[in-house]
Amino acid sequence: MNKREAKKFEKLLLAEQERLREGIKRIEESSLHDNSGDNIADITSYAEFGTDNFERETALNIASGETERLREINEALDRIQQGNYGNCEGCGTDIPKKRLEVFPSARYCIECQSKLERDGTL
Numbered sequence: 001m002n003k004r005e006a007k008k009f010e011k012l013l014l015a016e017q018e019r020l021r022e023g024i025k026r027i028e029e030s031s032l033h034d035n036s037g038d039n040i041a042d043i044t045s046y047a048e049f050g051t052d053n054f055e056r057e058t059a060l061n062i063a064s065g066e067t068e069r070l071r072e073i074n075e076a077l078d079r080i081q082q083g084n085y086g087n088c089e090g091c092g093t094d095i096p097k098k099r100l101e102v103f104p105s106a107r108y109c110i111e112c113q114s115k116l117e118r119d120g121t122l
Contacts, residue, residue, distance in 0.1 A: 001086040005086075006080050006085055009076075009086075009100055009104050010080050012101075013077050013080075013105065016073055016105075017073045017074070020066050020070045021070065023066055024066050024067060027059045027066075030059065072105040072107075075105070075107075076105040076106075086100060088108050088109040089107045090108045090111075090112030090113075090115070090116070090122040091109065091111070091112055093109055094109075095108070095109050108122075
C-alpha cells in the first residue's frame with residue numbers, strides 16, 4: 001500500500017474514531033446522569049424504574065461494543081504508523097482495498113476471517 005492510500009484510510013479511521021468517541025460520550029452521559037429513579041412513590045414508578053434500568057443497561061452495553069470497535073480502530077491506526085496496514089495478519093497477503101473501504105480496521109483477508117469465524121483459529 002502506498003502512502004497516499006494509507007493516508008486515505010487513516011482519514012477514514014480518524015473520522016470513525018471521532019464519531020465513536022462522541023457516541024460513547026453521549027451514551028455514558030445520558031446513562032450516568034439519569035435521575036429518573038430518585039423518587040419512587042408508587043407501583044407505576046417501580047415499573048418505570050425497571051424500564052429505565054433496562055434502557056440504561058442496554059445503552060451501556062452498546063457503549064461497551066462501541067468501545068471495542070474504537071480499540072480496533074486504534075489498532076488499525078497503529079498498523080498504519082508501523083507500515084503494515086492492509087496486510088492480513090493470518091496469511092500475510094494484501095487485504096483487498098474494497099474490503100478496507102467497507103471495513104477499514106480489518107486485520108484479516110476474507111479467507112482468513114472466514115476460517116477464524118468458522119474454526120475459531122487460523
